[in-house]
Amino acid sequence: MAQHGSEITQRTVSTPGGRIHLAEQGTGPLVLLIHGFPESWYSWRHQLPVLAAAGYRAVAIDVRGYGRSSKPTAAHAYRMLDLVEDNVSVVHAMGEEPAVVVGHDWGATIAAHSALLRPEVFRAVGLLSVPYTPPGGPRPTSVFAGMGGDEEFYVSYFQEPGRAEAEIEPDVRGWLAGFYAALSADTMPAAGAPDPHFVSRGGTLRDRFPGGRLPGWLGEQQLDFYAAEFERTGLTGALNRYRNMDRDWEDLAAFDGAPVTQPSLFVGGGLDASTTWLADAIHAYPVTLPGLVSSHILDGCGHWIQQERPAEVNRILTDWLAALPC
Numbered sequence: 192m193a194q195h196g197s198e199i200t201q202r203t204v205s206t207p208g209g210r211i212h213l214a215e216q217g218t219g220p221l222v223l224l225i226h227g228f229p230e231s232w233y234s235w236r237h238q239l240p241v242l243a244a245a246g247y248r249a250v251a252i253d254v255r256g257y258g259r260s261s262k263p264t265a266a267h268a269y270r271m272l273d274l275v276e277d278n279v280s281v282v283h284a285m286g287e288e289p290a291v292v293v294g295h296d297w298g299a300t301i302a303a304h305s306a307l308l309r310p311e312v313f314r315a316v317g318l319l320s321v322p323y324t325p326p327g328g329p330r331p332t333s334v335f336a337g338m339g340g341d342e343e344f345y346v347s348y349f350q351e352p353g354r355a356e357a358e359i360e361p362d363v364r365g366w367l368a369g370f371y372a373a374l375s376a377d378t379m380p381a382a383g384a385p386d387p388h389f390v391s392r393g394g395t396l397r398d399r400f401p402g403g404r405l406p407g408w409l410g411e412q413q414l415d416f417y418a419a420e421f422e423r424t425g426l427t428g429a430l431n432r433y434r435n436m437d438r439d440w441e442d443l444a445a446f447d448g449a450p451v452t453q454p455s456l457f458v459g460g461g462l463d464a465s466t467t468w469l470a471d472a473i474h475a476y477p478v479t480l481p482g483l484v485s486s487h488i489l490d491g492c493g494h495w496i497q498q499e500r501p502a503e504v505n506r507i508l509t510d511w512l513a514a515l516p517c
Contacts, residue, residue: 206280209261217243221287227296237501256428269431293317327447364418369400376493460492
């Protein structure tokens with residue numbers, strides 16, 4: 192499908208790992224948008240038209256394992272090295288090297304590693320919600336296994352193939368609604384309530400999801416879109432990202448402690464555990480992100496930052512992009 196005017200158009204491009212589905216809008220310098228878990232290119236629906244209007248070619252992908260992108264069977268096919276190469280392949284298919292890459296949640300980590308590993312392809316990097324932490328340190332699964340005391344951290348819960356799928360897939364729409372609500376500013380559990388990032392022994396994640404209403408940013412139509420995507424694909428491809436954290440740790444050993452030096456942006460939510468738990472990573476930015484141009488914490492905002500606060504995030508993104516060297 193060709194691009195016409197200001198419309199969002201969708202197509203797939205070939206990569207060494209299969210195909211990547213993308214949505215694009217606008218013309219100009221390329222801005223590649225990478226979503227997180229459990230999301231979609233659609234998570235950037237508020238950013239695509241604004242970036243296009245500001246003079247950029249905005250391209251939001253379905254990460255491998257999501258939406259209409261390829262879903263390899265092998266768990267190891269979701270390692271960071273492969274996801275970075277998917278991004279490189281998309282940039283090459285667009286004919287727009289070098290590009291700016293912006294990510295949210297897991298997408299922020301993928302974006303940061305894309306800039307780290309392929310600096311000739313990615314000239315700047317924007318991170319939403321999840322701060323950059325350089326490769327290295329203790330083995331990830333050992334760290335997560337030690338969190339929570341008698342409870343189990345959600346990343347550990349996701350490790351065993353089929354376990355989280357058995358919780359989610361019988362009621363994808365209901366599970367997504369609860370997960371989105373649990374991490375949204377206006378519907379997250381009150382302070383002192385059981386933390387939805389942890390699982391009681393023998394329990395499930397959804398045991399701690401809030402019920403009753405959707406967050407303000409998520410209407411029935413938007414929830415229907417997400418649910419339809421995951422009902423079609425299942426959750427295994429998305430969850431396999433978590434199941435490669437130790438493999439990434441091994442693959443990236445040569446980059447232990449390495450900074451990302453390109454011009455960078457960070458935007459976090461003041462109520463997001465990704466921001467508060469990783470406060471030390473943000474404080475380390477003078478060393479780990481020495482090219483940091485702009486850093487923002489949005490008061491009263493949860494995890495789904497570009498959907499909860501689209502106007503603010505759009506303004507921050509376009510101001511940052513305008514200030515980048517050509």
